[in-house]
Amino acid sequence: MKLIGRIFEVVAAAYFTGLGVSLIVAANLGSDPLTILEQGLSRFFGINFAMTVFLVSCILLSAAAAVNIHKIGMATVINPFLVSMTIYQFEGLIPLVTAVSTNVIVRMIIVLVGQCACSLAFGLLISCGLGPFSLDVVIMRMTKRLKVSYPMIRYVFDISMCIVGWRLGGVIGIGTVITACTQGPLIATFQKFTAKFSVNQM
Numbered sequence: 001m002k003l004i005g006r007i008f009e010v011v012a013a014a015y016f017t018g019l020g021v022s023l024i025v026a027a028n029l030g031s032d033p034l035t036i037l038e039q040g041l042s043r044f045f046g047i048n049f050a051m052t053v054f055l056v057s058c059i060l061l062s063a064a065a066a067v068n069i070h071k072i073g074m075a076t077v078i079n080p081f082l083v084s085m086t087i088y089q090f091e092g093l094i095p096l097v098t099a100v101s102t103n104v105i106v107r108m109i110i111v112l113v114g115q116c117a118c119s120l121a122f123g124l125l126i127s128c129g130l131g132p133f134s135l136d137v138v139i140m141r142m143t144k145r146l147k148v149s150y151p152m153i154r155y156v157f158d159i160s161m162c163i164v165g166w167r168l169g170g171v172i173g174i175g176t177v178i179t180a181c182t183q184g185p186l187i188a189t190f191q192k193f194t195a196k197f198s199v200n201q202m
Contacts, residue, residue, distance in 0.1 A: 006128040009194075010075045011082060013124035018086025020117030025049065027107040027114070029175030032183070033161035034135065036176070040168030050091060054084035057134065064137035071140065073131020080134065104174075111175040115182050116190075123190035 024031045025039060034056075042052040057080030064072055125133075132140075139157065143150050166172045 006130055007074070007078075009124045009128040010078055010130055013075075013121040013128075014079055014082030015086050016117045016121035016124070017079075017083045018090050020114040020119075020121065021053075021083075022087055022090035023114030023117065024111050024175060024179070027110040027175055028171055029104075029107050029111055030171050030173030030177070030179075031111075031175055032118075032179045033158040033165070033176075036165035036170035036172060037161040037168075038165070038170075040165035040170030043169035048088075050084050050088035053087055054081065057081065057084060060134035060138065064134040067141040068137050071132065071137045072134075073129075075125055075128065076131035076134055076137065079125065108174060108178065111178050112182065115179050116186060119183065119186035120190045120194070122187045123192075123194040126187075126191050127194040 021031070021035055025035065030036070031039070038052050038056050039049065041047070041056065042049040045052075047055075061072075061077065061080055064076065135157070139150060139153050142148070142153050146153070162170075162172060162176070
């Protein structure tokens, strides 16, 4: 029963991630580095955004399995597929939000709401303890092989994804700054909240 509860938390995290990413993309003010890359790839190749998220997730999962398969957990495998499906379900939000959010302040608030949803999802995944994100598995392996700190490698990845994504058509803007500045504090706050109610912590 405890495992079922933890799997439910993974599913909930996927839905919150899908909602958050869809809101941030709909605001069209910029987003986190990985989403910028996925958005750029989607526009450059003319592929549906949800499908692009799915394909990038498959590549990252394959890379994680190749470099450190022992760190992969159930959530590492399940979450990317669920997230791409939920983004597909929430795609209707994009034209709706775009139509009603002509005011920049309103769009910034939408980005913040989306970031809160994504941070809650991170908190749920951390609390359930069923495995990290594929990208984190790759970066953690690189820290050991290269003897470089996690933040340094993460900065390189984030900057690279932003540049490549932007060159391909992804959006960088005030939303990127909002997500960068609020991600850490929000994840820490939501993790404390989810840890109190997580089945894994009981």
